Amino acid sequence: MKKDYRNYLSLLLVALLLTGCSQTAKVSEDIPLVRTQTISLGANNQNPGYSGEVRGRYEAALSFQTGGKIIQRQVEAGTHVKAGDVLLTIDPKDIQQTVNLTAAQVASADSQLHLAQSNLARYEKLYEQGAISRAQLDQYQNAYEVAQAAVNQASAQYAQGNNQLNYSQLTADSDGVIAAINVEAGQVVSAGQTVLTLVKDGTREIEINIPENKLEELKNASHIQVTFWALPGITSEGKVREIAPMADKVTRTYKARISLVNPPAGLQLGMTATVNISQTGSQSIFIPLAALYQTGDMPNVWVVTDNQVALRPVKVGAFGDNAVEILDGLHEGDVIVCAGVQKLHEGQKVRL
Structure with a gap:
């Protein structure tokens, strides 16, 4: 009887062990499903966009031609003004x-x-x-000429004083929109100090910042498209109008102005825009930012081969909106993981 009982326990233990092994096998065979992207050169890769801002073609920094205390401000930021409108007034008492x-x-x-x-x-x-005598007459002739010169001098000083009085009112030199106000009523300003920024009516353009390794690409761009965050579904064609000759000392980027060939209705100053640049024959590779896997100072990507992932180092270039340019390390036809890269390990099997 005891022998049968022992056999029963042995069979039960073996069954439990087999069950555990089966469950372990099931866990080990759990292969994750990953999102991938196949690398292709040329038209199938979208260049990253450069974020910019809608600016006016002509922007004037206005200032008084005389100094004094501001006693009145007639405009606010965003006010549309006409040529000749009074914008600010300086206390004219001393000038008067x-x-x-x-x-x-x-x-x-x-x-x-x-x-x-x-x-x-x-x-x-x-x-x-x-x-x-003739000498006495010359003395009175000279006195007359001196008096005439004194009148001319006093008249010139009077005209100058009148000009200064007119300068106590700052007026708009053209139609436009007040983009910025740098002073308030009660503040003392000096001659030539910028107090307002007036964006003149007319042409609108986009200001962007370009990294130095992308200057030639911008100059040789075959097609430039501009989209607006506040105007979904609307695309405008752009042209490079100017590129700054020197880089910004802090960001080391170059300011560029993109003029709009067909500006859309509803375009407002200060709107956020994205400038997309394409170039004929471009062979750049761009991948999602989420595909990068950083190990120390080296950027890498997971490359899928025969349903197994392997880490491959890459050299990155320009960064755009949720995309990054790959200069070296990837080739056409490579399949990379573009999401969940932090959960993978070398040689892991995956499902596509």
Whole structure:
């Protein structure tokens, strides 16, 4: 009886062990499903877009031609103005006093001129009668000319004072939109200090920043398309208008202006835009940012071969919107994992 009991326990233990092995085998055979991308050169690869901002073709930094305390601000950021509209006003009291002073100087100089003119006329008659010498007449002639010069000088100072009084009001030189205001009422400003930025009506364009290794690609671009985050489904054709001759000292990128061939309706200053550049015969490779797997300082990607993954180092180039350019390490036809790369290990089997 005991022998039968022992046999029963032995069979039960073997059954449990077999069951455990079967479950382990099932777990070990759990092959993950991955999202992949097949590398192809040329048209099937979309170049990364460069984010930019809608700017005006002509932007003027406005400033006063005289200094003083601002007493009134007639505009706000975003205000549309017409040529001649008053934007800011400086306290004109001191300037007005200067104008009054120069006006008095003009009156005084004019009075001296009339006196010199009368004296000259009298002494000319005396000279004709032989009562005075030529030297005495020359003295009065000279006094008249000095008085005339004094009148001209005082008149010029009066005109200058009037100009300064007119400069106490900052006016728009053309139709446009106020893009920025740098001062407030009560603030003292100096002549030439930028107080407003006026974007003139007319052409709108996109300002982007280009890395130095992409300058030639931009210059030789065969087609430029511009999309707008606030205007979904709308695409505009662009053209390179200018590229800055020097890189920014901080970002080491070059500012570029893209003019719009057919600007869409509803386009507003400051809107976010994406500039996509394509080049005839381009053989660049771009992959999703999520496909990169960083090990130390070396970027890598998981390459799938015969349903097994292997880590391959790559050399990256320009970064765009959720995409990165691969300069070296991948070839046409390679299949890479583009999602969940942190969960994989070398030689792991995967399902496509």
